[in-house]
Amino acid sequence: xxxxxxxxxxxxxxxxxxxxxxxxxxxxxxxxxxxxxxxxxxxxxxxxxxxxxxxxxxxxxxxxxxxxxxxxxxxxxxxxxxxxxxxxxxxxxxxxxxxxxxxxxxxxxxxxxxxxxxxxxxxxxxxxxxxxxxxxxxxxxxxxxxxxxxxxxxxxxxxxxxxxxxxxxxxxxxxxxxxxxxxxxxxxxxxxxxxxxxxxxxxxxxxxxxxxxxxxxxxxxxxxxxxxxxxxxxxxxxxxxxxxxxxxxxxxxxxxxxxxxxxxxxxxxxxxxxxxxxxxxxxxxxxxxxxxxxxxxxxxxxxxxxxxxxxxxxxxxxxxxxxxxxxxxxxxxxxxxxxxxxxxxxxxxxxxxxxxxxxxxxxxxxxxxxxxxxxxxxxxxxxxxxxxx
Numbered sequence: 001x002x003x004x005x006x007x008x009x010x011x012x013x014x015x016x017x018x019x020x021x022x023x024x025x026x027x028x029x030x031x032x033x034x035x036x037x038x039x040x041x042x043x044x045x046x047x048x049x050x051x052x053x054x055x056x057x058x059x060x061x062x063x064x065x066x067x068x069x070x071x072x073x074x075x076x077x078x079x080x081x082x083x084x085x086x087x088x089x090x091x092x093x094x095x096x097x098x099x100x101x102x103x104x105x106x107x108x109x110x111x112x113x114x115x116x117x118x119x120x121x122x123x124x125x126x127x128x129x130x131x132x133x134x135x136x137x138x139x140x141x142x143x144x145x146x147x148x149x150x151x152x153x154x155x156x157x158x159x160x161x162x163x164x165x166x167x168x169x170x171x172x173x174x175x176x177x178x179x180x181x182x183x184x185x186x187x188x189x190x191x192x193x194x195x196x197x198x199x200x201x202x203x204x205x206x207x208x209x210x211x212x213x214x215x216x217x218x219x220x221x222x223x224x225x226x227x228x229x230x231x232x233x234x235x236x237x238x239x240x241x242x243x244x245x246x247x248x249x250x251x252x253x254x255x256x257x258x259x260x261x262x263x264x265x266x267x268x269x270x271x272x273x274x275x276x277x278x279x280x281x282x283x284x285x286x287x288x289x290x291x292x293x294x295x296x297x298x299x300x301x302x303x304x305x306x307x308x309x310x311x312x313x314x315x316x317x318x319x320x321x322x323x324x325x326x327x328x329x330x331x332x333x334x335x336x337x338x339x340x341x342x343x344x345x346x347x348x349x350x351x352x353x354x355x356x357x358x359x360x361x362x363x364x365x366x367x368x369x370x371x372x373x374x375x376x377x378x379x380x381x382x383x384x385x386x387x388x389x
Contacts, residue, residue, distance in 0.1 A: 012129045015137055017184045018122040019144035021085060024177035025115040026148025028092070030257055031170030032057075032108075033232045034153040034250060038167045043101045051350055054233060056105045060112035061343030065120045069336015077121040077128075077332055078190040084121070085185055088114025089178040096171035107171070116343065120335040123317075125190045127324040128331055135274045135314075135321035136267070142317050143264035146309075149257040153250050208327060208337055216383035217323040218341045220278075223376040224315050225342040226349030227285070230369050231256070233350050234362070235305065238292075242362055245298035252302050256309035263313020274318035275384035282377030285311040289370035293363045316342075319380070 032039075032054075040050035064084075072080040091110025098104035126137040152170060159165035209215050235256070236249030267277060288308045295301045323338045324331040349372075353365040 012126065012137070012190075014122070014125060014129075014188055014190055015141060017181065017188045018081075018126070019141045021118060021122070021178065021181040021185065022141050022145040023148040024174045024181065025088070025119065026145035026150075026257070027152040027177065028111060028115070028148075028170065028174045029145075029232075030149030030152035030253065031156050031167075031174075033253060034156060034236075035167035035170055036233070037236075039104070042167070043104060045101055049101070051233075051354060053101075053105060053108060054229075054350055055347045057108040057112035058229070058343045058347035060109045061116040061346060062340050063343070064113040065116050065336040065339030065343070067336075068117050069120055069124075069332045069334075069339065072121045072124065072332035072336070076190075077125040080332075081118050081121045081125075081190075082182075082185055084114045084117035085178060085182055086114075088118060089175055089182070090114070092171045092175035092178060096168045096175060111171075111174075112343075116339050117336075120320075120339040121332060123320055124324055124331040124335040127321050127335075128328070135318055136269070136271075138317040138321055139264045139268035139314050143261050143268060143313075146257050146261035146264055146313070150254055150261060153254050157250060208330075208334060211326055213383045213386035214323055214326045214334065216379045216386065217319050217326075218338060220282075220376045220379040220383065221316070221319045221323075221338050222341040222345040223372045223379070224282075224312075224319065224345065226345030226352075227289075227369050227372055227376070228312065229346040230349040230353045230365070231289075231305075231308065234353055234357075234365065237357075238362055238366065239298060239301065243296070243298045243301055248298045248302055252305040255302055255306040258309070259306040260309035260313045263310040264317070267314035267317075274314075274322050275380070277314050277318050278380035279377065279384070281311045281313070281315050282373050282380060285315075286370045286373035286377065289366055289373055293366035293370065315376075322383070 036050050036054065039053065040046060043049070045053070068080055068084070087110050091107050091112075091114055093107075094110060095104055095107030098107055123138045123141065126141065127135075129137070155173075156165065156167075156170055159169055209218070232253065235252050236246070239249040239252055240246035285308060288304055288311060292301055292304045292308070295304065320335060320338050324334045327334045353368065356365040356368060
């Protein structure tokens, strides 16, 4: 155990090491969002091709945690996290060195595979350490991810202006960070689960979905990550096309991630039940998305973007931890399936929002996000009732 503590509860030594890795995962997320237009231009793929590159990264998020999450329950979360931190490192290097669209697509596929498996296996290990406090520790590691996503657009924009950096700098920095995090990751011990992995036999995927509460949590995480992805990749367009304030797009993304970081640390130290947190945050996000869709001025829209980030802060951690608690002897498999839902939502929502924007209006696409947030809140409420019963 480390000396790091939250509300006098000792946190595992894994937490600061895993959080450092999550910082660079967030750095890649924020940087990729900001650099997508530049990448599409240099690789000559256009707007549609850029959207497909995003889908390639999320395709690996759908596939790899599903395949390797259950393996982590047998081979060990420590081993799986180490291996896929190397996959993340290799993907960043390949994307940074790429000179064509296929090499870049292969790079971001590896990036998505690496970070998604590391994220699910490491979060499952934190959840294993304490059913009572696991959600708070996962929240703290996700706070580090959010800080990385805040720093990335700011640092990249400064480097581009001051030193002539290209979008490749995002991936070079992430590769260096992953390499730095690898050494302590090789040395650190992962917490032993409160319920031993052998306590329950390995479950097939259908066994997880036979649990109604898990199924509801899965649908909720799909909607939530769809909300994250839809907001992240369309905010700049919303400010540029609907508010005539293109320069505010980068600030809105940074404000969103910054307030999400504050929220994750806040809820990481707040002894609030995950179920209650979801019932507060997702309906609040629905109201905020509806408000954003109606706004006509950039400054209020910037403030609402920050509030959306705050309302989103603890949602991912709470949903993942609650799902893992349903199957404590198979937490890696549960987290892997939930991460697959994340990838599915992240891949579908940008395409759906693009279709609605073309056929109807960009504001209509943001109303879709409001409806999705409300639905996610309802699913979380129902899942909490199933869980308690």
